[in-house]
């Protein structure tokens with residue numbers, strides 16, 4: 001059976017976790033601080049704030065961006081549901097805009113059309129690792145005096161215009177879930193150049209506590225903490241961070257290996273006139289967190305039939321990215337929402353296996369099976 005994905009973890013990560021466990025310091029402490037420094041250096045941002053996952057990263061980003069009840073934030077419906085949920089956590093309303101059906105990212109023109117006097121921010125998503133056109137969205141945000149926030153859950157290691165994702169806008173949120181390209185089991189980051197944002201997010205992730213555990217532990221003088229605002233427990237542990245430090249050191253290699261597999265798929269499928277393949281425009285560099293293929297109208301088999309036939313051959317696939325507005329939790333408020341491009345992108349896409357290490361034989365099996373099945 002060829003799986004859809006698997007995390008690339010080795011003895012390095014196991015040893016690092018082992019060492020941390022025996023060090024006596026297992027939750028947020030020196031390893032988290034080291035991972036933050038390394039993640040900031042990697043992305044090129046001034047600060048990186050480690051948290052428990054990308055959903056909590058997005059929640060903190062919404063808070064420091066000053067988004068609250070009555071506000072609207074424009075985001076894609078075509079995304080993992082956590083994107084829109086994070087807007088709800090602060091009492092604001094997600095307003096869904098359409099996507100480009102080829103690269104699955106927000107459509108700038110449709111996004112701008114949906115801006116009202118209640119809009120406070122645009123939450124772009126670098127969907128399955130393909131960067132959105134950040135400069136275009138930043139220009140729209142600046143023109144309307146609103147904020148730009150990036151959901152880069154899938155985009156660690158991707159680049160836009162020669163710089164790593166994480167260094168472009170004020171609030172960029174990452175995930176380290178096993179379905180992403182590097183993982184700590186669960187984990188997340190917010191990168192920012194804004195010192196005040198970084199300070200406040202570090203406070204909020206640890207119950208709003210004025211003095212963190214490490215400072216108190218290392219102080220020779222007696223210090224007492226105060227809880228200066230109502231915070232959360234969104235900490236990453238040192239066990240996770242020690243694994244993450246090992247993963248981060250391999251990230252560029254992992255991305256280059258993933259890109260070789262994506263290139264093999266691209267070469268094998270580019271002559272098929274029943275599919276549309278992901279397109280990496282000049283200046284856009286994807287980590288290929290997923291390889292998703294769009295099935296055109298002239299494709300004779302349904303998406304589900306293709307998935308079942310692939311499964312019969314021992315190959316796991318996944319359907320396209322979900323649409324949030326069609327999930328039960330959003331149905332009530334979505335009665336009047338029409339997003340045909342997003343629905344089509346979701347319903348007519350199929351995600352193929354892509355993981356490290358994937359053997360030549362495994363890649364060849366996926367390629368020949370897909371070509372055979374799609375030809376009917």
Ligand SMILES: *Cc1c(COP(=O)(O)O)cnc(C)c1O
Nearest residue numbers: 053054055080082083153175177
């Ligand atoms: C995975 C994902 C999330 C959630 O990340 P977690 O770390 O699991 O909370 C949010 N947004 C997008 C686009 C994702 O793909």
